Amino acid sequence: MRVNSTLKNSLYAMVSYLLLAVLAIVVRRVFLNTLSVELLGYEGLFGNVFALLALADLGIENVILFRLFPAFAKDNKDEINRIMSVYRFLYRIIGFVVLFIGISLLPFLKFIIKDNNYNWSYVYVIFIIQLLMTITSYFLAYKRILFLVNQQEYECIKTDTAVSFVFTGVKLVTLLLLKSYIIYLLCGLGSNLIGNIIIAKKVDTRFDYCNNNNQTSLDDVRSLNIGKDIRNNIIQKVCGTIYGGTDNIVISALLGISYVGLLSNYLLISGHITAFLTKVLKPFQMSIGTYIYSSDQDEGARMFRMFDFISFVIATIVTCCYLCLFNPTIELLFGADYLLADGFVISFCVNQYIAWNHQFLTYYRYSFGRYELDRIPIIFAAVANVILSIVLSKPFGITGVMVGTIIGQIGFWIGRVYVVYTVYMKERVYYYALRQIVRLLVGVCEAFLVMSLCKVIQVSVLGIMLRVIIGVLIPLSINIVLFYKTSEMNSVVIYLKRIKSIVFQKGKIHS
Numbered sequence: 323m324r325v326n327s328t329l330k331n332s333l334y335a336m337v338s339y340l341l342l343a344v345l346a347i348v349v350r351r352v353f354l355n356t357l358s359v360e361l362l363g364y365e366g367l368f369g370n371v372f373a374l375l376a377l378a379d380l381g382i383e384n385v386i387l388f389r390l391f392p393a394f395a396k397d398n399k400d401e402i403n404r405i406m407s408v409y410r411f412l413y414r415i416i417g418f419v420v421l422f423i424g425i426s427l428l429p430f431l432k433f434i435i436k437d438n439n440y441n442w443s444y445v446y447v448i449f450i451i452q453l454l455m456t457i458t459s460y461f462l463a464y465k466r467i468l469f470l471v472n473q474q475e476y477e478c479i480k481t482d483t484a485v486s487f488v489f490t491g492v493k494l495v496t497l498l499l500l501k502s503y504i505i506y507l508l509c510g511l512g513s514n515l516i517g518n519i520i521i522a523k524k525v526d527t528r529f530d531y532c533n534n535n536n537q538t539s540l541d542d543v544r545s546l547n548i549g550k551d552i553r554n555n556i557i558q559k560v561c562g563t564i565y566g567g568t569d570n571i572v573i574s575a576l577l578g579i580s581y582v583g584l585l586s587n588y589l590l591i592s593g594h595i596t597a598f599l600t601k602v603l604k605p606f607q608m609s610i611g612t613y614i615y616s617s618d619q620d621e622g623a624r625m626f627r628m629f630d631f632i633s634f635v636i637a638t639i640v641t642c643c644y645l646c647l648f649n650p651t652i653e654l655l656f657g658a659d660y661l662l663a664d665g666f667v668i669s670f671c672v673n674q675y676i677a678w679n680h681q682f683l684t685y686y687r688y689s690f691g692r693y694e695l696d697r698i699p700i701i702f703a704a705v706a707n708v709i710l711s712i713v714l715s716k717p718f719g720i721t722g723v724m725v726g727t728i729i730g731q732i733g734f735w736i737g738r739v740y741v742v743y744t745v746y747m748k749e750r751v752y753y754y755a756l757r758q759i760v761r762l763l764v765g766v767c768e769a770f771l772v773m774s775l776c777k778v779i780q781v782s783v784l785g786i787m788l789r790v791i792i793g794v795l796i797p798l799s800i801n802i803v804l805f806y807k808t809s810e811m812n813s814v815v816i817y818l819k820r821i822k823s824i825v826f827q828k829g830k831i832h833s
Contacts, residue, residue, distance in 0.1 A: 417460030643793035696737030703733025
């Protein structure tokens with residue numbers, strides 16, 4: 323793997339998201355002091371609506387990514403240019419389609435907002451601004467994929483961080499002086515637009531062989547022979563979007579927009595943790611994508627088991643930290659009035675454990691294509707998520723919605739396991755399942771231990787810091803002790819030594 327590039331991308335991501343996470347919490351605290359929590363609900367609700375609108379892209383990004391991996395591995399510039407021309411052509415069409423559908427949805431907002439307290443014209447303006455933020459991706463942000471595949475994502479991170487820092491400062495001034503939610507949203511639109519323009523210019527300079535003046539037609543799309551992949555990926559895209567983009571809609575329609583606002587504070591924290599970890603781990607996905615097409619399968623299987631173990635370690639740390647930190651942190655930052663029930667926190671943590679525990683498995687799955695293989699499990703996942711979320715929301719409230727999400731998450735996990743073990747792994751899936759059962763039992767014990775230790779800690783800044791230490795060190799230490807002699811841990815040690823040698827021999831990480 324291109325360890326140097328992976329390390330550089332991860333390092334930039336860590337610094338960026340630590341900075342932006344702190345700024346986001348400051349902005350949220352000022353937001354709650356100056357504006358209504360219901361406005362946060364609209365932001366979360368419309369985010370889910372636009373996630374559903376994203377179905378219009380038919381999962382084309384995954385299909386294009388799958389095609390770019392071998393093209394970059396062979397340094398075939400003509401093929402890369404051809405693929406990107408088709409990508410640009412399709413995304414421009416999709417951008418206009420999303421804009422049209424979004425505008426058409428305006429009259430139907432009244433049916434999904436249960437307790438609106440604002441003038442509907444004001445709500446429509448909020449919706450349109452957020453819609454414009456979404457469609458900019460289809461006209462500009464698509465170019466980022468070249469940096470991504472070439473393992474130079476740090477170029478995007480540098481720009482995004484600088485632009486976000488500037489516009490976050492503008493948001494704070496806007497909230498404090500003007501108390502205007504519309505201008506607050508326009509700052510987000512400006513940040514998105516300017517960041518994407520700068521990155522697009524960087525791509526044009528770095529990959530100058532990608533001719534933006536190419537005239538592309540439907541015949542060019544057909545020549546790339548991606549129709550079958552798109553058709554097979556549609557189900558993946560639809561089910562994934564339904565799974566991840568309906569919770570806030572269900573909560574708003576059945577429980578009220580204020581619950582979406584309360585949930586948004588939890589999602590603010592978890593979202594930044596997820597964004598931070600994803601940016602750190604995402605470069606490994608690009609490495610995996612190139613590695614599996616250029617390495618022997620036995621070595622690849624060994625690497626898979628190593629990454630799968632790393633996923634488990636990350637999952638236990640994230641889960642334990644959320645269990646002992648979520649409500650205390652929300653109470654300290656925003657006040658006890660913004661807390662949700664402990665049952666919700668537990669169910670949320672279970673869902674997070676499942677998601678992070680097969681994070682690298684997901685990276686492997688999307689490196690193979692063949693989207694027809696896991697259609698049945700993911701259809702079950704999407705349908706079960708929606709039905710159970712609706713049914714369980716009545717007796718159990720927002721906790722019931724999260725239980726439906728957990729069932730859906732399990733369906734996606736099963737589907738991804740099936741693909742990886744069908745296409746890539748020679749090992750029987752029985753051994754994977756056995757490892758997961760053992761790890762689950764260990765994770766549950768770690769969670770109980772962490773919760774028991776944190777019960778006596780007071781809610782304060784010092785208490786939060788102590789909970790972080792406990793939430794990280796306890797599961798990490800137990801995992802190291804219990805799995806020290808396994809082949810997965812041995813592979814991790816070898817990989818860390820390799821990283822250490824690169825850092826200390828060269829003094830810095832080169833691309």
